[in-house]
Amino acid sequence: MIEQFKPIISGNGLRIGIVQARFNEEVCEGLYQACINELLAQGVLEDDILYITVPGALEVPLALQMLAQTEEFDALIALGAVIRGETYHFELVSNESGAGITKVGLDFNMPIANAILTTENDEQAIERMATKGSEAARVAIEMACLYEGLDAFMGGNAVNADDAANI
Template sequence: MLDADQGQPLGLDGKGLTIGIVRARFNDAITKTLEQACIAELRALGVEEDSIRLVTVPGALEVPLALKALAAGDEHFDALVALGCIIRGETYHFELVANESGAGVTRIGLDHQIPIANAILTVENEDQAWVRAEPKGRDAARVAVEMANLLDELL
């Protein structure tokens, strides 16, 4: 649904929503920046501090399993957020981690019919990661809130 005057998506009101965040600790300083930006934006959108649950995992490959545990657990979440940072190296490992973590995040969202904002950065170098960390953290918060509200409307 669009605001006819501005062409902007409606549904960025986070009041009453519960959001789960899974953050990979690999490239910790970068992922911590993603986390801080995401939480700050969630709060700015009206999500209460005690309605944000943060868990950390070692790396991006572990993110989908933690998302699955949150989605399938007793606690209700309106949306989830995946945070991580994968920086290309000299081996095929970059592609493996990027592809498998991305596929896992998507599968959890579809299997559990829960929106997941995927902000696992996949970058060529650390400079690219730093440029993207804060904006992508904020974007992930907005995506989570908008999609939670959209699914609430559609289902």
């Protein structure tokens, strides 16, 4: 029989860092409110949440990296909105911010929920902001619990960031 590992998913005791882009402010604020509401509903305490803002989606990975370096967080959340315009800039910002977020997560062995919306227009972004904000909170909690639970299951032998650099 195949053994399946299922962590207990709870926000209790988790420390979460949120980095939010300010560009497309109305959408980003909606993402943030939905995210915070879900974190609190899942048991994360207000005192265990650090929230910072940066100018735009391209600045999010650097801020996430700064938080990850502290080793004080169980998971991080990226919030932002990139809405297609008339130039290639949409593709650049979407691709580079996504790649940067993924790189930080892998480099620091840190769960990061990426809720930087990439939409065709304002209407799509507004329609998705509440769902994606709350999903980001649930993803961050689940991945933090998975990492913590799997590490305990493996006797504290899950790969840490220092070991990951040598793989």
